[in-house]
Amino acid sequence: MTNKLEALETWASGLLEQLQPGARNKLARSIAQDLRRSQQKRVQTQQNPDGSKFAPRKKRDLRGKQGRIRRKVEMFKKLRTATYMKARGASNAVTVGFTGRISRIARVHQYGLKDRAQRNAPQVQYDQREVLGFTDADLDLIRDGLIDYLSV
Template identity: 80%
Template sequence: MADKLEALETWAAGLLEKLQPAARNQLARSIGQELRRSQQKRVQTQLNPDGSKFAPRKKRDLRGKQGRIQRKAEMFKKLRTATYMKARGDSNAVTVSFTGRIAKIARVHQFGLKDRAERNAPDVNYEQRELLGFTDADIDLIRDGLLAHIKIDN
């Protein structure tokens, strides 16, 4: 995957140098938004960039009050919204990242780190669930976006 990304970067460098800074900004913003949508869909389907499923949640007792069963909560439902997953682009880079304190939660899951679920709770080792990452489709999306933008300018 890294080889494909490096090959795309070298291929695109020559084309991007010919664009004006304003056009590069516009291109970076549009590619960033498309990448964010792609990442949101992948997180919704709960797949890692390599196509494997996310590690399942730990089993919990879903009975709250007597006689009520809560519906199964979807993992990372709020995390993938545009409020928390931001796409930024300028003439030099495109970034898709998480903001605020949500970034810490995302980092713990991205790398499978140890954290506390709440204050004074014991440390828990979280399974690795890659929330952000490049798939082959994402690299194709970047290449196609760049080609479409260059066709419009010419």
């Protein structure tokens, strides 16, 4: 995947140098938004960039109060919203990532680190779930966005 990304960067660098800074900013913002939408869809389907499913949640007791069963909520439902998943485009970079305290949660899941679920809870080893990552479709999306922008 890294080789494909480097090849795309090499191919696009010559074309991007010919654009004015304002046009580059506009192109970068539109590509960043497209990438964010792609990442949101992938997280909604609970898939890693390689196409494998996320590791399932650990089993929990879903009975809160007596007689009630809380419904299962899919992972990262709020995390994938535009409030938390930010897309930024500048003249020399496109970034899609998380800001603030939510970035810590995303990092723990992205790399499969140890963390506490609550303040005084024991540390738990989380399974790796790649919340952000490039797929082949994302690279095609970047290439197509660049071609569409230049052909207008």
